[in-house]
Amino acid sequence: MMRILLYTPRGRNVVASIIFSSVSVVCGQILLFQELSNYNLSHCRKINTQKIFFLNQLDTAGTEVNANKKLRVSNFAMPDYCRKYISNEDLTTIVEYANGSNIYEAEAIVRLLGDSYSKTEASSSIIQLRLLLVLMVSNSLSLVLLCVNLYEDNKELHGS
């Protein structure tokens, strides 16, 4: 069976078309998975935005409030499921700051988190763009190969 498939032009086209289609399927699945992950990432970003908003409000309220205010800085760290978007280096720094008790440490945490989320989002969108391109190319190639076979079929049906 494999010999016939690999040594006849029609067989080769079908095999190549299936390979390209499978690449498209895999790319599509990875893209969907990335999209699921992006939803989670945007949820983590929203939570961080709220923290930034809160700290900005405290800043606007003046230094008098801030100087007297003891914050539970650990509240500004991320939920467990957001850890995967943060580099190990940033994570170590965040854990160190989370033991603190003043507004500057809280500000440092939200800034680090914001940067980490942005970096992850940027790299994820680059990967998505590349995958989309691969998906488009493999899909087109698969269709072209299918078209060649259809052309051959047509010739056989109507007689060349």
Add this chain to the structure above:
Amino acid sequence: MESSQTRLARRIFGSVLAAASIFGANTIYFTIIRNMAQSSASQIEVKEALAFSIEMDKSLFYKDWTVALQECNRVESEKCISAVADLIIHRNRTEDYTAVLINSLNYGHSDMQVTSLSKLVNLIDLVFKDDFGLSLEAAKKIGIQDPKSYAYKIQEINPNNAISVRSSKKISESSQNNFQYLTDVVESLNTDRIQYKTLELRSTILYIALVIMELFIFFLISSIDLWNTSVTEGRKRKK
């Protein structure tokens, strides 16, 4: 009599249909779990916002009203003006929290937390009307737009107007109760996070199942295609 090839083809066809049915059912379940995860995520976001807002209230506007409002028993006290302005902000924010509980966290109008918040708003309104002699509605009608202007206005209307200890005590108690209720609402954040994490994990497992099913269907269909091609090409060669 059916040949072994036809039987195999029929089995593959049957497997494709079975896999497609499982895939369809899995897709529906996956969509339901995703929706649940999304609504859980929104609840977490609202509660996170609420937690920080309460924290901010505690540090900026919240006072022991029993002490703070007694400043209004002195004529033209700047501290009274500041306390009244903060009390108006506190009232408005309490009203906002009621809206958040009802609209975003799906609390009912008759729920204890909501009724308690509404009671505080009504109590403050009553105190403004009865003790200070100018309701907030009436103040709006005469063009007073911000809390400070209102505070100056009530001192202007009646400088000897005093707030009773009973009223300020009631406000203080109600305010403390509300903070406790809101803190309790926010305390459930950890449970919500665990629930969201579980839903995310479940949706990932379902997603992997979907991927496997799709690949399985793809593999079966491709095998039929390859098989058909090899048979057709083999026949052509023999001719």
